[in-house]
Amino acid sequence: xxxxxxxxxxxxxxxxxxxxxxxxxxxxxxxxxxxxxxxxxxxxxxxxxxxxxxxxxxxxxxxxxxxxxxxxxxxxxxxxxxxxxxxxxxxxxxxxxxxxxxxxxxxxxxxxxxxxxxxxxxxxxxxxxxxxxxxxxxxxxxxxxxxxxxxxxxxxxxxxxxxxxxxxxxxxxxxxxxxxxxxxxxxxxxxxxxxxxxxxxxxxxxxxxxxxxxxxxxxxxxxxxxxxxxxxxxxxxxxxxxxxxxxxxxxxxxxxxxxxxxxxxxxxxxxxxxxxxxxxxxxxxxxxxxxxxxxxxxxxxxxxxxxxxxxxxxxxxxxxxxxxxxxxxxxxxxxxxxxxxxxxxxxxxxxxxxxxxxxxxxxxxxxxxxxxxxxxxxxxxxxxxxxxxxxxxxxxxxxxxxxxxxxxxxxxxxxxxxxxxxxxxxxxxxxxxxxxxxxxxxxxxxxxxxxxxxxxxxxxxxxxxxxxxxxxxxxxxxxxxxxxxxxxxxxxxxxxxxxxxxxxxxxxxxxxxxxxxxxxxxxxxxxxxxxxxxxxxxxxxxxxxxxxxxxxxxxxxxxxxxxxxxxxxxxxxxxxxxxxxxxxxxxxxxxx
Amino acid sequence: xxxxxxxxxxxxxxxxxxxxxxxxxxxxxxxxxxxxxxxxxxxxxxxxxxxxxxxxxxxxxxxxxxxxxxxxxxxxxxxxxxxxxxxxxxxxxxxxxxxxxxxxxxxxxxxxxxxxxxxxxxxxxxxxxxxxxxxxxxxxxxxxxxxxxxxxxxxxxxxxxxxxxxxxxxxxxxxxxxxxxxxxxxxxxxxxxxxxxxxxxxxxxxxxxxxxxxxxxxxxxxxxxxxxxxxxxxxxxxxxxxxxxxxxxxxxxxxxxxxxxxxxxxxxxxxxxxxxxxxxxxxxxxxxxxxxxxxxxxxxxxxxxxxxxxxxxxxxxxxxxxxxxxxxxxxxxxxxxxxxxxxxxxxxxxxxxxxxxxxxxxxxxxxxxxxxxxxxxxxxxxxxxxxxxxxx
Numbered sequence: 001x002x003x004x005x006x007x008x009x010x011x012x013x014x015x016x017x018x019x020x021x022x023x024x025x026x027x028x029x030x031x032x033x034x035x036x037x038x039x040x041x042x043x044x045x046x047x048x049x050x051x052x053x054x055x056x057x058x059x060x061x062x063x064x065x066x067x068x069x070x071x072x073x074x075x076x077x078x079x080x081x082x083x084x085x086x087x088x089x090x091x092x093x094x095x096x097x098x099x100x101x102x103x104x105x106x107x108x109x110x111x112x113x114x115x116x117x118x119x120x121x122x123x124x125x126x127x128x129x130x131x132x133x134x135x136x137x138x139x140x141x142x143x144x145x146x147x148x149x150x151x152x153x154x155x156x157x158x159x160x161x162x163x164x165x166x167x168x169x170x171x172x173x174x175x176x177x178x179x180x181x182x183x184x185x186x187x188x189x190x191x192x193x194x195x196x197x198x199x200x201x202x203x204x205x206x207x208x209x210x211x212x213x214x215x216x217x218x219x220x221x222x223x224x225x226x227x228x229x230x231x232x233x234x235x236x237x238x239x240x241x242x243x244x245x246x247x248x249x250x251x252x253x254x255x256x257x258x259x260x261x262x263x264x265x266x267x268x269x270x271x272x273x274x275x276x277x278x279x280x281x282x283x284x285x286x287x288x289x290x291x292x293x294x295x296x297x298x299x300x301x302x303x304x305x306x307x308x309x310x311x312x313x314x315x316x317x318x319x320x321x322x323x324x325x326x327x328x329x330x331x332x333x334x335x336x337x338x339x340x341x342x343x344x345x346x347x348x349x350x351x352x353x354x355x356x357x358x359x360x361x362x363x364x365x366x367x368x369x370x371x372x373x374x375x376x377x378x379x380x381x382x383x384x385x386x387x388x389x390x391x392x393x394x395x396x397x398x399x400x401x402x403x404x405x406x407x408x409x410x411x412x413x414x415x416x417x418x419x420x421x422x423x424x425x426x427x428x429x430x431x432x433x434x435x436x437x438x439x440x441x442x443x444x445x446x447x448x449x450x451x452x453x454x455x456x457x458x459x460x461x462x463x464x465x466x467x468x469x470x471x472x473x474x475x476x477x478x479x480x481x482x483x484x485x486x487x488x489x490x491x492x493x494x495x496x497x498x499x500x501x502x503x504x505x506x507x508x509x510x511x512x513x514x515x516x517x518x519x520x521x522x523x524x525x526x527x528x529x530x531x532x533x534x535x536x537x538x539x540x541x542x543x544x545x546x547x548x549x550x551x552x553x554x555x556x557x558x559x560x561x562x563x564x565x566x567x568x569x570x571x572x573x574x575x576x577x578x579x580x581x582x583x584x585x586x587x588x589x590x591x592x
Numbered sequence: 593x594x595x596x597x598x599x600x601x602x603x604x605x606x607x608x609x610x611x612x613x614x615x616x617x618x619x620x621x622x623x624x625x626x627x628x629x630x631x632x633x634x635x636x637x638x639x640x641x642x643x644x645x646x647x648x649x650x651x652x653x654x655x656x657x658x659x660x661x662x663x664x665x666x667x668x669x670x671x672x673x674x675x676x677x678x679x680x681x682x683x684x685x686x687x688x689x690x691x692x693x694x695x696x697x698x699x700x701x702x703x704x705x706x707x708x709x710x711x712x713x714x715x716x717x718x719x720x721x722x723x724x725x726x727x728x729x730x731x732x733x734x735x736x737x738x739x740x741x742x743x744x745x746x747x748x749x750x751x752x753x754x755x756x757x758x759x760x761x762x763x764x765x766x767x768x769x770x771x772x773x774x775x776x777x778x779x780x781x782x783x784x785x786x787x788x789x790x791x792x793x794x795x796x797x798x799x800x801x802x803x804x805x806x807x808x809x810x811x812x813x814x815x816x817x818x819x820x821x822x823x824x825x826x827x828x829x830x831x832x833x834x835x836x837x838x839x840x841x842x843x844x845x846x847x848x849x850x851x852x853x854x855x856x857x858x859x860x861x862x863x864x865x866x867x868x869x870x871x872x873x874x875x876x877x878x879x880x881x882x883x884x885x886x887x888x889x890x891x892x893x894x895x896x897x898x899x900x901x902x903x904x905x906x907x908x909x910x911x912x913x914x915x916x917x918x919x920x921x922x923x924x925x926x927x928x929x930x931x932x933x934x935x936x937x938x939x940x941x942x943x944x945x946x947x948x949x950x951x952x953x954x955x956x957x958x959x960x961x962x963x964x965x966x967x968x969x970x971x972x973x974x975x976x977x978x979x980x981x982x983x984x
Binding site: 145 | 723851
């Protein structure tokens, strides 16, 4: 209370105003925010403009009309696709949160050993193409050829498979397994920073561990979990690989595959107007989600736990329960990492993809590795490496600007800024890609943007702004203002306070975010495919194009070679993870 | 054939020129002798002297002009992009590059990048041309369904391909001279012989409606081939829509081009309909093909040069090369198909070996499809029925 009063006094004094009340004529962070907002608005406006266009832009056939909206909203098939998308996304969220959040709690709040290994394994999934995971689950739980399905039918005597992956929920299960890593990284930071004081108080009063988790931990983690849920929901909304592999071939359409099927008109020409009109629905969803998230953030002060007062995160001793914990983590790793990797190795050795059998084993060879288009892979690798460096750097910079303004400043534009930061994520990347392509092709002709890696990077930075801001919002939220107030009172300038107080506390989140954004940039497929030209082809596009032409074996071989080349990055992440785990342990002994 | 070719400038050496001149004279003599033996009548534009089409080394005057034009404009790399396996993909383009350089005495490099489907690439090229940008590919591949919509849109450059070589007949050239037929694809029902016994192999399209196949059949999201089958006398748009409405109850899923291996894996028992040459491509795999007697169609695939292609001269030379005897031989080696109407065609032999009478097959080209504008709506309706499960 005294600190708050002091803050108020300081705030009222002009020259002594600290970082919280720093009112330069133009805050330097606006230099990061304004161009980003301009790009977001520009791309969204171009999409909105396209939604009223029929025919190819730049041709005599192009004309303005509202028919795109009428045809979308009157199309029962579109509504079915949206219904499927909702079910698919909610399933994905449930599965991702189940595995990701629990694993994050076990890693950050308990004495479970092998934390660095868990961090590394969670990272691994981002290096595996999502469509291989989907193909793998088809071979497990497909109603006709699924190995597990066949076994269950023999066991139970049923004539139809009791479990099927070719359903909306089945697709959500696979997507959730893919996204659990993101849920892990989004919630792990919050778990790491949580003050153990309330937990200790509960235990001291005789509360059992389950009650501590239910009554203390979960409520404190609500903002982080809600943020993670919203983020994963919007990723699932626009995801393409799992719906394309499992859904499309079984006539279960979601938003992305609906757009894919409608992308080209019967004239053989692109019909982006219809897609843009469909995206207007997504923008409404984005606005709703942003509003809900803003409500959660508004009550954030209740969840502030990292203060200037003896902050020491604690650990729960698992004892014999560690076996259960390892079984849980092991099961997730097996389903989400080991199995897809084994499938990748299996596919890479076969000319024709087929379930394991004696005949298939006899056909294993190195042919696919010998037939890899190495010059193409190198080209893709170069482009992808550029994206992996530029995108996280720019995204984190921009995200920090947004997050600081949203969480730490008292600007009246905070809510609007948070809306802009979250909006690009809720709008499918495909739409921003369309907008970017249109702008680069027709409007910015003088700039060498079209067909360049730069254009892809711009879209990625905008797309991933929300990931960076969610990560940094959560991290900044956990840091009480009294730390900065103390620095201000001691005479530190705003910049020194940021450098000496704020930066060290958010550094783990920044480093973590940078690595994850680099990996997400490596893996991103939808926008890269849309903006594809021979000049800017990325590694995922190389693998996808090879895969979708039926060369599953060569695509698998390329993926394995890339995985091997990225092992140094995984090793770095393992080392960083060990240091993070070590510093977490140093902050406090485990208590029951 | 060796030659004194300056591989840096691409100029043809004297010795090679003498050899080519000799061949040209022989070609002229052969043309005079065979002129009265039938074949398509020549258009008003002059056609090159014809050597035997088995001579891959023949280069017409027009082609030599293109070689010079390419050299003077600094065209040394041909940019190609199409769906990964088309024309043999990576393996194919390396062999075509070798034949190209051997044929023209050049040192051209092909920069090949596996790209999206023909439909998506057509859309991409269309918008690049509309924006006045260099296109992502110097040569655009497509069927009638891709070329007909852009016949009058100025996307592809009109060029008298028939002047390039004697093996390019005028009737192989698309309307408005926007492209040339390079091979044919025959439609058939692909099936897994482990799941479909010989006694149950469908010999007519209606056989696929057998209840035993319910939930085991795949089709394609764009109703591949089913639209052009309506041009056969046995069918018609309404009859085909009724068939597809019944078929959709049998269909368990939709497969895109390139996913035929999901028949091999047993995920689906059969695909209605697919390319017969996919089966040849999947030699050794558990997959076979049957051409229904009431649905025999062959659809031609074209190559054309976008109006804003970065290397238009090399692109035209590539098209000419692929239609030469050597080019067609490579095409069959890497892609299991060629133009069955050209001499020495192995596709023609395949059809004969399967007991298929070419005259019973409906040959579908751009000219035919352009005469049936209703096909666009038919394809949309069939695709919607398959995609939306008949609207139920």
